[in-house]
Structure formats: C-alpha cells, structure tokens
Amino acid sequence: MNAEIITIGDEILIGQIVDTNSAYIGKEFNKIGVSVYQITSIQDDKNQILQALADAESRVDIVIITGGLGPTKDDITKHTLCEYFDDHLVQNDMVLDHVKELFKKYISTSPLLQVNIDQALVPSKATVLHNANGTAPGMWMTKNNTVFVSLPGVPFEMKYLIQDEVIPKIQKEFNRPFILHRTVNTYGIGESALADRISDWENALPSSVKLAYLPSLGKVRLRLSSKGPVKEIVEETIAVEARKLYDLIADVIYGEEDDETIEAVIAKLLTSKNRTLSTAESFTGGTIAEQITAMPGASAYFKGSVVSYATEVKINVLKVSKDLIKAHTVVSAQVAEAMASNVRELLKTDFSISTTGNAGPSKGDSNKEVGTVYIAIATPKGVHSEKFMMGSQRERVVQKSVNKALEMLKKEISKY
C-alpha cells in the first residue's frame, strides 16, 4: 500500500515557503499503514502536472495532490485534472451552499464574485470531500486502480481534510499493513562510535526490520521500522530487537521519541501533579516560554516568564545582586541559580528554569566564550545548575539550550 504526494506551487520551488504539508501527510499515513514512496514538488504548469500525475499513477495506489485550488488565475489544478481524467467541470450545489455560508459568516465585507461561485465547480467524475475550513473542496478520483486526491495547499484546510475525510475513506476502502516505527534517543556518543558498538546486532537484524541513524544537535536517534499484515507480529519483532538494543547501549539511551513532544510530557507531568512553572530567560529570549505556551491548556501550570535579556533587568526585576554579577559575571552558575530561585519566588511557582549564556556572535557583557551556557532549575527542595558548551552557531546554541533545559526540567519534575 504505497502513496505519493505531489505538491504544486512555484512558491515551493523558489523557496518562498517550506513544504510542511508533505511531512504531515507522511506521518499521518504511516499511522494507518500507508507508506509514502515519493514526494514531488512541481510548478503551476499544466504539462508538468500531467507528467507528474502519470508518473505517480504508474508507481503507487494513492496520489495526494496539494495546491492550485484557489480562485485566481494561477490556480490550474482543477482544469488540469479534467484534462487528465478526460472530464469536465460541473457545479456542486452542496459546495456552493458552503461557499455562500462562509462568505456570509466571515467575509461579509466582500461581495460574492463569480470566481467564488466557481469554487463549487468540480470534475463530474470526482467525489467531493467537504472542506469545513475553506471554499475549495477536496476531490477524490480514480483511474486505472490508482486513487487521486486533490486537496487545497493551505495547511489549515489540508489537515482537516486529511483527518476527517481522506483517512476514514482510505481505511474503509483499502486493506493496509501495519507499520511500526520506534525511535530511541541516544546522547553523548557520536554516530560512528554508536554504529561501531551496535554493529553485530545491526548485521544480524531480520530483513523485515530497517534501522536508520538520525544525528542531530547533541544526539543520535536510532529508528527501527517494520511492517506486515499482522499487527502483533510486527510489534513483537520490533520489541525483541529494541530489547537487544537496550541491553547493548543502555548507558547512552535517554528515552524514546514518539508523537509526544517534550513540552507535552512536561504538560502532563505538571498537570497530574498539580504543580506550576515559571522561567527566567536570558539569551534564550523567551523561546522556552514560547514552546511551553504553544501547548493548549498551558495556563493551568505555566504562570509566566521574565525575559531578562539585559543585565539591568536581571538586577532590577529578578533582583539578582550586583555583587554576585560582579564577582562571577552574568554568565555563571551563581547568576543562573539566582535567576531561577528569584523568578520562582517572584512568580510564586513550584518549579522554575533559568538560562544565561552567550549565544554569540560577540562576547557580550560577560566576556565568556561564545557557546558558554548555564541552565538552572529551582524546585521546592532547592536549586542546581549545569554548565554546557553549545558551540559557536547562534541559532544552534539557543535551540540546543532550550532542548537541554526542557530535558532537565522533565527529569526534575518526574521526581516529585
């Protein structure tokens, strides 16, 4: 059961936008046993679209096409589908009613134009998929046993259509294998040294299990994948190999990756323990607060943050003593710990986390080497900090530090 994704739009090819739709579809399809064989991004060009459709048809069972369904002249997907399917457009009354309703509700200032009414035109052979969040309907068509699904490119509309229309219809109409990925996070060991340690095990893996190395900032993730018709067998196969892997490298494994982000895990922990959190951020500039508040319901446990980018804000708002800063500089364990303790008191929370460091490019107030970072955690039992050297690339220093801070926080909250 294979799928391909074709994303249409010059804006992707000139790099004006990053295609995030494909990763979303890939992830959701894997969950229901559909493998994505290829992703192809092409221009708003009729002949290129026709060629891509034909190529994909020869390879896979389902082709998902996104983009080119808007009301303007550069949107040509619908006409091109008609040509590919030797079909013509007909008005769909349900879509028209929906378009009118959306206009009445949200766009009352603009008149309903002919191009808006034309959004209700669909190929006569298409099954319409309801787009609750926009005027362009999804379309499901079949040719030579390959299903073609055309969806709008707006992520917000596409996601709804995938979840509420496309996936249920695939589940109803296709037998699918079970696909399982399990990703183990390792820290503190390089990719090649890791490969060396597990090479005997890797060489003896059954052919049904695929192993991938995913190195990224400070960690290497190992992904085990397998698929088959029987869920229990696939699960058992992966479980057996994962156990062997744990036996080999338990010392460098720090949990597994799943759909839950670390913010989600922290949210669950704090909510279930009925504890609260605050942050005091220097060089991370509010990124930790931003990631935590991206979770719906964060107001139940997150009270706020003092982003003390300037030293004087550390002194005046966070009440870090001038003498302490003078003795140790702002980039120090002492200042990190004072920031964490003080924000915990100021915002009256159970836990708090602080960051101070130098992300570069220049040395800043502390004269400490670029990449020097201190992260402190204050809890009901006290405060502690750790020092890290995070390299010399500004963005990476910040993101690595945020990851590390959340990691430390999760570990600490788990103890309570």
Next chain:
Amino acid sequence: MNAEIITIGDEILIGQIVDTNSAYIGKEFNKIGVSVYQITSIQDDKNQILQALADAESRVDIVIITGGLGPTKDDITKHTLCEYFDDHLVQNDMVLDHVKELFKKYISTSPLLQVNIDQALVPSKATVLHNANGTAPGMWMTKNNTVFVSLPGVPFEMKYLIQDEVIPKIQKEFNRPFILHRTVNTYGIGESALADRISDWENALPSSVKLAYLPSLGKVRLRLSSKGPVKEIVEETIAVEARKLYDLIADVIYGEEDDETIEAVIAKLLTSKNRTLSTAESFTGGTIAEQITAMPGASAYFKGSVVSYATEVKINVLKVSKDLIKAHTVVSAQVAEAMASNVRELLKTDFSISTTGNAGPSKGDSNKEVGTVYIAIATPKGVHSEKFMMGSQRERVVQKSVNKALEMLKKEISKY
C-alpha cells in the same frame, strides 16, 4: 538554466523531519539565475535513487542531491553514485586530513574508526567540495552535460557548501539569466476580491511576467516574477508592472516582502535611532521576544520581556491594578495599555509592546470570546491599543497577533 533537487532519506517520507533544505537551495539558486524545476524526496533505496538521477538528468542542467552521506550502513548515496557513474571509490587525502582534524578538535573522546576514515573515500570522477562543518565532503560530477552535486543532508553543513562551494562554481561555469521576484503585501482584502480589482491589469501582463497569489494569515501577497538575459530589462519590466499595480491598489498595499523579515526592519530602526524595546506578553507567551532575540545583536536594543501568562503575574510583577482588571477583565484595551506602559517603566525602555487576549481553546479568565485580542504600544509620547478578532484556531491566533504586533511596532518606531 534549470536545476532539480533530490533529497534522500526515509525520515522525510515518514514525516519525521520537514525538508527545509530544498526551500533554502531554491531561494539561493533563484538569486543567481538558476530555476528549480522540481524537488523530489525519495527513500534510502538504491534503485529508487538511480531512477531519480536518470529522470532528473533527462530534464535539467544541474541536479543537487542531499542526504545519505553519513558514516553508517543506511547511508548509500556514495555507492549509488559510483554505480550511476560506473565509477569506484578512492581515498582523498585532503578529506582524510580534515576528518582527522575534526576528530582531534571536537570529538576527542571517541577513537577514529574505520567508518570515519571511509568518509574520505570519494568516487574517482568526483571533484571534492570542502565541507568545513562536517566529515562528509560535497561531490561535483558530470554526465552527459548534466552536473550532479551530492551534499550532506545536515542543514548546517549543506548551507555552507551551497554558499562557499556550489554557488561560486556554478557562477564560474554557467551562463545564467537574471531572475527577479518582487512580492507586494496586501492586507484587508480577500484573494478573490483582490483578483477582481486587478483583473484588467493581470490580463494585460506581458508574457514574460508571471503573477502569483499567496494568501496567508490576514494578508494576500502578490508575487511578480520575470527572467531574462539582461538584468536591466528584467528590472525595468517588473518596475513598470509594479507601478501599475500600486496605482490600482495603493489603499491595500503595506510594503513589500524581501529577504528582510519585519524583525530585521525593527532591528535596523531601533539601532539607527538608538532606542530600546521591551514586551509584556500574555497569550503570545514570549513569542514576540523570541522572534526579536532571534536577530544577532538584539541585545543592543532589546532589554527583555515580562511574560505574564497568569493574571496574578500581571498584578504582582507588571503592577496592573486589580480594580482595572475587575472593571474591564484581563482581555481589554485598558489592561493591554497598562501592561505596555508598566513594562516600559519597569524595564526602562523607549518603546514597549503588550498583548492580551484569548487564544483558546477555552474562554479562560476573561470570559471574552476566543480570538479576542488587544495589542498596545507604549512610546515616549503615550500609549494606545487596538482590538482584533483573530479567529478560533489557537496557533493562528498567536501567530497572527505576533505579526500584527510587530507591524504596529514598526509603524510606530518609524515615526521617531
């Protein structure tokens, strides 16, 4: 002068990572007159890679391949290139010296293994491109007048190779046309109503000019594109059409998009005027601070932020009066303005911006409708606020509000 990008890696197809490399390459190539015809993401599979290489060779002048160059067993790009070019691997001494140096400098805890030494093996027909940031070299090979460039998939390494090796070599070896994109931002008008207003102009556009509509949160961007051998002619063609466009819809145009983000514009304004900034963020949770501090050198003008997610933080830290909150609720113009004024005083800055609102999913402390947002700006001359209805999708409410806040801030600072 056309290129294709082939990104290799199962992690892309199962949606474990979003392919950001292609957008980067697309953007950089456009700047030097190379159009990207297609982007193809495929699995770590020899036959699929060979097929993708052959397909791309038949279509374009340059093929950029990313991924699959690591030291582990799942990295098969180099061997597959050898098969495609009927070639074999040879050791490159300069690469080997570089690998040894990197190990000595950064990975002194791990021994140099055979797989690391093997990073210095390259196809005998390849020209090596120096990878300053990693052990896997870039490779430049030619077949039937098509150039194939293989690069590591790690964005950090890939970007350096594109800038310092690939682009200079393309500029030296190929004649390229001049490509120009100009993107005009419009606000407050829907895509179809906009298309209606400019339809006569659009229909009369010369064939050398392409127009695209890019609708996104609260705005529609119009992109004019053209290319040709003579820079001056391309520039003049676009300038003439842009002038006509401005004459038609000056009332809804708010600037143009270029490589400069709004944070960069704000950074320039504040630096040149020697002014400082602080923020007080409620439901945006630090996102404004995070976007501002993402700019290198932000410490020159950004002092910090109070993220007052909880009402008590608005009261205790930002000193917003309890009575004011009681009279108007936390989601009100009055509270937004008090937050902005007070954070400006507390952090001693020239400008400050505040947000309060309800991003959902539940109604929260204020009982105001989900999507209700107030943004206030405090300046040396006083404080003012605006109310917005930002819809019902949490993420979108936050991002639209951050965009709007930065927009308002830029406008305000420009006056000083």
